[in-house]
Amino acid sequence: MSRFFENLFEDYSDSKHADTELIDKDKVIQLVKNYVQTILVETKKNTYKLRDDLYVGDAGIAFMFWKLSQSSDLKDLFPCLEHASFFINRAKQIAHGKASDSRASIAFLCGNAGIAAVSAVISNELGKSEEVSRSVVDFQKGLKVCKSMSYDADEILVGRAGYLSGAYWLNQVLPTKPIHNELIKDVCSVLVARGREYSIKRKAPLPLMYEYHESDYLGAAHGLCSILHMLLESPWFIQSDGKFNNISKTKLGDIKKSVEYFADIQDADGNFPTRLFNSDKKLIHWCHGCSGAIYVLAKAFLILKDERYLKGCKKCADSIWRHGLLRKGPGICHGIAGSGYAFLLMYRLTGERKYLYRAAKFMEFLTSDTFLDGARTPDRPYSLYEGCAGTVCFLADLLNPQASYFPFMDVFSVKHNSE
Numbered sequence: 031m032s033r034f035f036e037n038l039f040e041d042y043s044d045s046k047h048a049d050t051e052l053i054d055k056d057k058v059i060q061l062v063k064n065y066v067q068t069i070l071v072e073t074k075k076n077t078y079k080l081r082d083d084l085y086v087g088d089a090g091i092a093f094m095f096w097k098l099s100q101s102s103d104l105k106d107l108f109p110c111l112e113h114a115s116f117f118i119n120r121a122k123q124i125a126h127g128k129a130s131d132s133r134a135s136i137a138f139l140c141g142n143a144g145i146a147a148v149s150a151v152i153s154n155e156l157g158k159s160e161e162v163s164r165s166v167v168d169f170q171k172g173l174k175v176c177k178s179m180s181y182d183a184d185e186i187l188v189g190r191a192g193y194l195s196g197a198y199w200l201n202q203v204l205p206t207k208p209i210h211n212e213l214i215k216d217v218c219s220v221l222v223a224r225g226r227e228y229s230i231k232r233k234a235p236l237p238l239m240y241e242y243h244e245s246d247y248l249g250a251a252h253g254l255c256s257i258l259h260m261l262l263e264s265p266w267f268i269q270s271d272g273k274f275n276n277i278s279k280t281k282l283g284d285i286k287k288s289v290e291y292f293a294d295i296q297d298a299d300g301n302f303p304t305r306l307f308n309s310d311k312k313l314i315h316w317c318h319g320c321s322g323a324i325y326v327l328a329k330a331f332l333i334l335k336d337e338r339y340l341k342g343c344k345k346c347a348d349s350i351w352r353h354g355l356l357r358k359g360p361g362i363c364h365g366i367a368g369s370g371y372a373f374l375l376m377y378r379l380t381g382e383r384k385y386l387y388r389a390a391k392f393m394e395f396l397t398s399d400t401f402l403d404g405a406r407t408p409d410r411p412y413s414l415y416e417g418c419a420g421t422v423c424f425l426a427d428l429l430n431p432q433a434s435y436f437p438f439m440d441v442f443s444v445k446h447n448s449e
C-alpha cells in the first residue's frame with residue numbers, strides 16, 4: 031500500500047482562486063476545539079502512558095497550550111496558560127523522578143533541555159521571573175555536554191543541533207534573550223569540528239557529515255539537514271556591512287559547501303534519500319525527506335541569497351503537494367500537519383497565495399472520510415510530534431500564517447543576543 035493518499039484536490043489557479051477566502055476560519059477553530067477537548071480528556075485517563083518530553087510527552091502538550099495562548103483567535107477558547115502549567119509541571123515531575131543523566135541534560139526534543147525551555151517560556155508568560163531564571167539555569171546544564179567533543183549525538187532529537195534550536199527559540203521568545211552568542215558559537219564550533227572529523231573518517235564527499243546510531247542520516251530528525259540549518263542560524267551569519275560576522279573563511283566555506291552538496295542531491299521529484307550512502311529509500315516526512323529538508327534550503331536562501339535554494343524549496347513543496355497526504359496520521363513529524371507546515375513556510379517565503387491554498391487543502395483533508403477511515407493512529411496520538419497536539423499548532427498557525435513557524439525551526443526570526 032502506498033504511504034500516502036492520492037491528492038485529488040485541484041491545485042491553485044489564479045483564475046479560480048484569486049478572489050476567494052482561502053482559510054475557513056470557523057472550520058479551523060472548530061477543529062482546534064475538537065482536538066484540544068480530546069487531548070484534555072485522553073491525557074488524564076489512568077490508561078494514558080505518561081512521558082515527559084517535547085517529542086511525545088507532556089512538555090509537548092504544554093508547548094501546544096502556550097502556542098494557543100499566543101493566538102488572538104484561540105486564546106480565549108480554553109484557560110490555555112493554566113493547562114500549559116499543568117502539563118509542564120507534570121513533565122517536570124516525571125523528569126525529576128528519573129536518575130540525573132548528562133545525556134538527558136542536553137537532549138532538547140527528547141529530554142530535559144526541552145522541558146526546561148518550555149517551562150521558562152510559560153513562566154515568562156505568567157510573569158514569574160524567578161521561575162524563568164531557574165528554568166534557564168536548568169536549560170544551561172546541557173551546555174557542558176554540548177561543548178565536549180566526546181558526546182556522540184549531533185542531531186535534533188537528543189544532540190547538539192536540538193540544543194541549539196532550543197537556545198535560538200529561547201532568544202526568539204524571551205525578551206531577555208538569555209543564551210549568549212559566545213556560548214552558541216562555542217557549541218557551533220564543536221559541531222563543525224565533529225562534522226569535519228567524521229567526514230574525513232568516512233571519506234564523505236562533503237566537508238561536514240554526521241552519524242547517528244551508525245547511520246549517515248540526511249533528514250531533519252536525525253540527520254544532516256537540520257544540523258546545517260542550526261549552523262546557518264548561528265551568530266556567525268549575522269551580516270554586517272555585507273560581510274559575514276566574525277567567522278574564519280574555512281569554517282564558513284565548509285558550512286556553505288556542505289549546504290551546496292546537500293542541495294545538489296535533491297532528485298527530479300524534489301525529494302532526498304534518507305541516508306548519504308547506500309540509500310534509495312525515500313520518504314516525504316519532516317523526519318526523513320523533503321518536508322524537513324525544506325527548512326535548511328529556506329534558511330540558505332535567506333542567508334546566502336542564492337536563488338538555487340529557493341528553487342529547491344519550490345521543488346520540495348511541489349513534491350509534498352503530490353505525495354504529502356500521509357497515511358501515518360495528523361502529526362507534524364510524519365503526518366499531514368508536517369506537510370502542511372511546509373506550505374506555510376513557502377507562503378511566508380514567497381507571499382504566493384498558492385501555498386496558503388495548499389496548506390488549507392491539507393487542513394480540509396483532516397476531516398475527510400478518506401483520512402478518518404484510512405489513516406493510522408500513531409503510537410502517541412495526542413503528542414506534539416506524532417499526534418494531534420502538533421496538528422493544533424499547525425491549525426493555530428494557519429489562522430495567522432504571516433507569523434507561522436514549524437516548532438523550534440523559525441527561519442525568519444532574529445534570535446541573537448546583542449552582546
Ligand SMILES: [Zn+2]
Nearest residue numbers: 315317363364
Ligand atoms: Zn517522523
